[in-house]
Amino acid sequence: MLSKEKLARINELSKRAKTxxxxxxxxxxxxxxxxxxxxxxxxxxxxxxxxxxVVDENGNDVTPDALKESKKNKNNPMH
Structure with a gap:
């Protein structure tokens, strides 16, 4: 999470850019x-x-393969 100070600075710069x-x-x-x-x-x-x-109405895991692969790679320090 970005600090409150940085978020405030983003907003300040945005307002100044418009004015x-x-x-x-x-x-x-x-x-x-x-x-x-x-x-x-x-x-x-x-x-x-x-x-x-993701679970369907029958209780089957229907999580997309891309998400399953991403989860698996997240837990593997080699990736």
């Missing part, structure tokens, strides 16, 4: 913060998906 504009340095900072935010979000989302098992 008065950003300097080149602030634009680079904004891009770096957005990149970090997306990496954190994607990692969190992937971890959440790894806790999901």
């Amino acid at each position: 008065s504009g950003l300097t080149k340095q602030e634009e680079k900072e904004q891009q770096a913060l957005r990149k970090e935010y997306l990496q954190t979000f994607r990692a969190s989302f992937k971890n959440h998906l790894h806790s999901v098992t």
Whole structure:
């Protein structure tokens, strides 16, 4: 999870970009913060998906093979 300070800074830069504009340095900072935010979000989302098992109405595990493979690779330190 991104710190509250970084989230606040992302929002501050976004508001300034819409109103008065950003300097080149602030634009680079904004891009770096957005990149970090997306990496954190994607990692969190992937971890959440790894806790999901899909079961049909008959109680059969119908979790997609791609998700099963991803779960298996997550637990294998070689991948």
